[in-house]
Amino acid sequence: MKKVLYRHLFSKVLGLTLLLFSTSFYAQEETEAAADVATEETTDATGGDPVNGKQLFNQNCAACHSLDRKMTGPALANVETRLAEDEGLDKEWIYSWVKNSPAMISSGDSYANKIYAEYNQAAMTPFPTLSNEDIDDILAYTAAPPPAPAAAAATAAAGGEATGASSGISNEMILGALALVFGLLVIMLILVNKTLRRIAEANGVVLEQEKEKRLPIWKAFVQNQFLVLVTVIFLLLGSAYFAYGYLMQVGVDQGYAPVQPIHFSHKIHAGDNNVDCKYCHSSARVSKTSGIPSLNVCMNCHKSIYEYTGNPEGPSAEDLAAGHTNEFYTGEIKKLYKAVGWDEENQSYTGETQPVEWVRIHNLPDFAYFNHSQHVSVAGVECQTCHGPVEEMEIVEQYSPLTMGWCINCHRETNVKVEGNEYYTAIHEELSKKYGVEKLTAAMMGGLECGKCHY
Template sequence: MISWRKHYKKVLLAISLLLTTSASIYAQDLKGDAKKGETLFKTNCSACHALDKQVVGPALGGVVDRLKKEQNLGVDWFQKWIKDNKALRASGDKYANEVFEKFKKVEMTQFPSLSDQDVADILEYTTNPPKVEPAAEDAANSPEAQKAAQEEKNQSRIILIALFSIAGLLLWVLFKLSQLVKLQRKSGEISELDATRIHSLGEFYNKYQTLGKTVMAALAIMALYGIWNWLMWVGVYKGYQPEQPIYFSHKIHAGENKIDCQLCHSSAKYGKVSEIPSVNVCMNCHKGIAEYKGKYIEEGKTRDFYTAEIKKIYEAAGWDEASQSYTGKTKPIEWVRIHNMPDFVYFNHAQHVVAGEQTIIKAKKVDVVCKACHGEVNEMDKLQMANNFTMGWCIECHRTTEVDMTNEYNKEYYQKLHDKLKKQYGGDTKMTVDAIGGLECGKCHY
């Protein structure tokens, strides 16, 4: 018993060393999956880290080998750091505290929910990232694409040669005809024919006065109709698609990445105007997204093109990528307004979005209400005005949009009106917006 008490501290120390060594070996033996790691990295890490450069945190490409070489730290250290870096710093770990101080004491998010295998997958991705699929623009440089381009070029040449040949033949025919006319004039046959023809517009009008007056009257009516039709379309700009100071693709943001409209246009639901987002809204995402790596690329564009547009946002915000800080030298972005109602029309976004979400369109989301006016914005690379926004267009929408009578509020509030309409027009009558005041002049003009 005395002997055991004498050596129990050494035994406990040996056991703890054995367990620590086993844990370390176990961690190092875990085989990571780079593809799974890529998904985990993009979900958990990409907001603050990139493989090839510093963002909020350091570049993580080859970080395992780098720390092994520089600090003699293994995978077990990464397991502790990623899951609970705060506890690791509190334990007195030297390098953990050095990193914390180096990055201005910005505390890294803890990920206790990640398993050892998840961490191993992420580290494998940072060590051996999967090869990037060839970009869409690179396909244009492939042998097949070059061959097709050459064939198309040859076909164009053949068509041009054929057109020039036809043009030459026509010129030759005209030349021969002119020679023939000269011969006929010399013989006197054409002079006799000219005597029976009308040689001026005045002669034609005197000969066909009735027809002439009829034609003039028709032309006057058509001219008046054209002027009237032109006046009716003043201020109607369907298809208007101006150039913007920064190229912004709604298809990439709202379509490919499925970003909700109201994340950027936050006042659309609760304000009269759906404001243009300020540059700080852009920086909420692009502070950590410095280059475009998406799969979708618009025809005629490249990833470098989109990345260059992101740099314009940095210039406007006064963001320095190298130091990851704001310089204070900002520059306004002069966006060109596309949708604008006339001054004599009152339009409230909140009224339409809230009504559309809760009372008008059954079981559909807000973005459906947005699309009703703005069109399929999520499919537009370059935003344009999708509808006419005339008074007739608005009235037609109110006459055809059905009120959701399964909504408890609507069912109670409009029940008597609905029953009255059924008696007047039949049992299949549906409640539309015009029936609840959607055609009142004072709603839009006051």
């Protein structure tokens, strides 16, 4: 009997697959062991905890200090060693400075006054609530070496490692093994099919018989007049339906999400950091339009926030797929600096500015009138009512259709907030006396009149 070669191929591939699985599992255990050793070595030799120090640094120091660059205050990398070697100052001096810097300056301390004069005579904010142990932790963090780039790159590339590789085997390895097994099954089925066909032909079995000649389907369709009539009517109705739908969407830009010259993530600002919408769009309270924030509003925060460090949980799979890494967001901050003419090194403006050509997203027709202050300040309408969950949007899009019918339905169905709103008190009292209404809508106050929005 002739040997079947694909059996040997299957056994070899199966052995290779098992070898790859065992190798990946061993490598995963080695990585976890190395991570455990690194975790055990996080305690600083001086007794400080750099992990806790990083948290304290971000909460108390990061607004004015960086580890490796000058900001509102000096860089703090290896600050304890530098002060000891260059100025002869011990840790007790650091304790006193952090807890009450103005007192150190008033006492005439030479180095305290030197720092005070160098940084625009602005005394550092005292932190009397920080204990000596807390300051030791912060110093341990400033003295700790930065994380290895390879480890950071591996964390970003893994993305969902914690959810998909709890067994020690990566998702890519599992999918590769499944694809290999599927390919082997396909090859085996093809070989079995060929073998069965050869056996059937050898025994004189006819596999395919000549089909009877039939009338082509298009000729049979043309000869059936009733079917032709029904098809024509169906096509005419369908065409009219799609033509009506297309014409009704003219001027409706729902879902429009243009790319801006500087990428601004509402998800990070309004979502992760809980920045109020009206902090940037302040004119929405008192003006017809919400306004485009000037760049000096951005610089209120980004004078100190010069790079994006991301969430402690790491970037999401969606951010990684879109290329929204920490380096990407930091590059967008550099675009902001270039536009306003901000010199990072000297912490000052150069006067060389560049306009930012923002792309407008929401644009009502010129014949339609809408007042933001009437809705935001008087009616108390939340921004998300019209603009959707902006705090979840990486790229802002037009959430609502903004059509006339959409506005009219809102005026008909939404109850006006009368309680504690003096603007509507008199109107509600008069309507209650005349018509006995308990709920008040914009439609009851003439909100459906054409002249309210078109005049």
